Amino acid sequence: MITISRTDAALMPIAEKVKAGQRITDEEALILFEKASPGFAGSLANEVRQRLNGDKVYFNRNFHIEPTNVCVFSCNFCSYSKLYAKREQGWEMSIEQMLHMVKKYDGQPVTEVHIVGGVHPKMDLHFFADLLSAIRAHRPNLHIKAFTAVEYDYMFRKAKVSVEEGLKILIAAGLDSIPGGGAEIFHPEIRQQICADKVDADGWLLIHETAHRLGLHSNATMLFGHIEKHEHLVDHMRRLRELQDRTNGFNTFIPLKFRNKDNDMSYVPESTLVEDMKTYAISRIYLDNFPHLKAYWPMLGRQNAQLSLSFGVDDIDGTIDDTTKIYSMAGSEEQNPAMSTADLVTLIRQAKRRPVERDTLYHVIRDYGVEPEATSDPVLN
Numbered sequence: 001m002i003t004i005s006r007t008d009a010a011l012m013p014i015a016e017k018v019k020a021g022q023r024i025t026d027e028e029a030l031i032l033f034e035k036a037s038p039g040f041a042g043s044l045a046n047e048v049r050q051r052l053n054g055d056k057v058y059f060n061r062n063f064h065i066e067p068t069n070v071c072v073f074s075c076n077f078c079s080y081s082k083l084y085a086k087r088e089q090g091w092e093m094s095i096e097q098m099l100h101m102v103k104k105y106d107g108q109p110v111t112e113v114h115i116v117g118g119v120h121p122k123m124d125l126h127f128f129a130d131l132l133s134a135i136r137a138h139r140p141n142l143h144i145k146a147f148t149a150v151e152y153d154y155m156f157r158k159a160k161v162s163v164e165e166g167l168k169i170l171i172a173a174g175l176d177s178i179p180g181g182g183a184e185i186f187h188p189e190i191r192q193q194i195c196a197d198k199v200d201a202d203g204w205l206l207i208h209e210t211a212h213r214l215g216l217h218s219n220a221t222m223l224f225g226h227i228e229k230h231e232h233l234v235d236h237m238r239r240l241r242e243l244q245d246r247t248n249g250f251n252t253f254i255p256l257k258f259r260n261k262d263n264d265m266s267y268v269p270e271s272t273l274v275e276d277m278k279t280y281a282i283s284r285i286y287l288d289n290f291p292h293l294k295a296y297w298p299m300l301g302r303q304n305a306q307l308s309l310s311f312g313v314d315d316i317d318g319t320i321d322d323t324t325k326i327y328s329m330a331g332s333e334e335q336n337p338a339m340s341t342a343d344l345v346t347l348i349r350q351a352k353r354r355p356v357e358r359d360t361l362y363h364v365i366r367d368y369g370v371e372p373e374a375t376s377d378p379v380l381n
């Protein structure tokens with residue numbers, strides 16, 4: 001029998017709403033942050049997750065390209081750029097070098113390349129359009145998920161084109177969808193303190209709205225666990241929920257836990273595991289119109305990512321290669337993030353859930369089932 005504490009009993013009206021499939025208000029989300037135990041929030045999130053995704057946990061096979069870590073911006077939480085002054089530690093890849101990375105996956109069953117990096121003053125719209133065309137020409141079926149709204153904002157302003165014109169140029173070159181980075185915390189009170197000089201909330205939302213209207217899907221992130229308060233998290237999610245009501249173009253919400261190694265916010269302690277799990281749970285409950293909630297395992301570590309599956313998460317990103325640096329440089333659990341498909345399948349099954357390999361748009365590529373099958377296929381078993 002589940003025992004409910006007195007505090008949790010006070011939350012029963014919210015629980016009733018969630019169970020009835022009704023939307024919770026901002027105030028109710030705040031009450032959950034302030035008063036709910038992790039177990040209580042987790043079990044409600046589980047109900048929402050079960051309703052939306054059943055026992056499926058998605059992953060995909062992708063690899064990352066980070067064209068540069070040189071960046072004109074100076075986000076205080078970023079351990080990755082900061083290299084404008086120290087160019088000898090920076091990298092800048094040519095189109096040939098990036099195409100070479102793509103070619104390394106020839107013949108392998110990857111379905112997506114995720115391209116994101118710093119904002120380099122000399123890598124412009126035409127450079128990136130050429131990059132996408134080259135990848136598209138080499139491997140027409142590879143889904144290209146590329147550039148955050150921060151990168152778009154800078155490259156479009158520099159090229160003196162509107163968001164719509166810029167996106168159309170990149171779509172013609174091969175762009176398929178947009179990752180969720182750069183959102184951080186929308187509220188100006190916090191944004192001013194952590195990333196004052198890059199695109200603001202309205203600019204970020206406009207780019208995603210325009211992309212959705214042009215037929216692209218995108219993701220949305222939220223950088224949590226630093227100087228923000230619960231009300232800023234709710235404000236952030238409210239802006240996303242409102243946009244999603246208008247466009248239905250977001251696939252996945254991705255809360256990103258702030259890591260404090262080697263950046264200008266190293267003095268800020270990191271959030272606890274309990275806070276992390278509650279953030280996943282409450283975002284699953286609040287964002288009722290987002291089909292998926294992703295735990296980015298290279299940042300959380302694989303065991304905590306596994307735990308998050310009991311807090312509303314239904315997606316643990318991809319097999320990835322060890323090609324992404326933005327987290328390892330910020331002190332993430334995984335210094336060389338790479339997990340084989342067999343590892344991912346095992347991790348998901350240990351949580352008593354059903355591993356499903358997907359493409360970027362959540363079409364099922366392979367359903368592995370909850371139990372290993374009687375087969376000699378090493379991946380299935």
Ligand code: V47
Binds near residue numbers: 148183221254256
């Ligand atoms: O916007 C930077 C974050 C993001 C730190 O769409 C940090 O599928 C924690 O958006 N601690 C970029 N986070 C990466 C991103 C992403 C990742 C995985 C999947 C998808 C997707 C998108 O990385 C930035 C910022 O929020 N970040 N520094 C840090 N110290």
Ligand code: SF4
Binds near residue numbers: 078079081150
């Ligand atoms: Fe540049 Fe992105 Fe780092 Fe900000 S988070 S400094 S935009 S690389």
